Amino acid sequence: MLEKLEQIKKEAEAFVANSEEEIEAFRIQYLGKKGKMNEVFAEFKKVPNEQKREFGKKINEIKTFLQEKIDRFHADLQKQPEEASGDDLTLPGDPVKWGTRHPLSIVRREIIDIFSRLGYVVADGPEIEDDHHVFSALNFPEEHPARDMQDTFFIEKQPDVLLRTHTSSIQVRTMEQNDPPIRVICPGRVFRNEAISARAHCIFHQIEGLYIDKDVSFADLKQTLLYFAREMFGADTEIRLRPSYFPFTEPSAEMDVSCTICGGKGCNVCKYTGWLEIMGCGMVDPNVLESSDIDPEIYSGFAFGMGIERIAMLKYQVKDLRYYFENDVRFLGQFENEV
Structure with a gap:
């Protein structure tokens, strides 16, 4: 053994x-x-x-x-050291590239934030609308050219159904469903039968505002828009209001801001006038109030509307509207530092 x-x-x-x-x-x-x-x-x-x-x-x-x-x-x-696998586990992983917000989303949110500080709330509505909310309730006459097929996308075989041409239809629905005081901001996508170019598109985005209460005046409208312009474009921004016409407001005006590129001195962007048009506005027509069962003898209000693309073009000095719809990452990547 x-x-x-x-x-x-x-x-x-x-x-x-x-x-x-x-x-x-x-x-x-x-x-x-x-x-x-x-x-x-x-x-x-x-x-x-x-x-x-x-x-x-x-x-x-x-x-x-x-x-x-x-x-x-x-x-x-x-x-003993571990057998080499061919991978260095101490190296950092492949970087994940963050996406960026679309410039229109950035500007849309900034506009909403500015008006929310004034007490406005966001209202929404359908993109496929009826004639009443897009035209009739907003004091558009039957013969108004905006009703023509050249300007509006109508739904085939349904002549009273169309793609909304402005977000004013949201204002009508808000007035129908709520009693004054009303203070809303209405962002959304709208559609018009227009040729696509550097300055126009068949799809674009609007933000409209509506304020209805007792004793609302044109002076309130002017101060609201001046506050917006200076918050959006800088404290030195000036505005001017030019008489205009809209079926749903009376009196009506177009609002210009001092050119943000040349500081009002004149350049090719502002056509050497020193001013850039950004929106339409005015006091709500009494007929519009009556169509939504709001007594114009008691209440008054103002409305305004602007194109988000137009504001974004001025803010970022983009000269071709089509860039916003082409999803070119070379263009969108320029906004990676925006919030």
């Missing part, structure tokens, strides 16, 4: 393990239930009593030697 123990030790000393699998195979071969040391323990029962002390001591020494060798295998394996 002593010779067998020495043979086990000699084999174990020569054994080399380079992986967890090899270490486990070594343990099973020598210390497992069917391993070589268990065979020795089985034979130990046949050893004469006077020799058991000597053989028992030798068996424990070999068993301890084998267990220590297994422990050294594990320790040495942990010290």
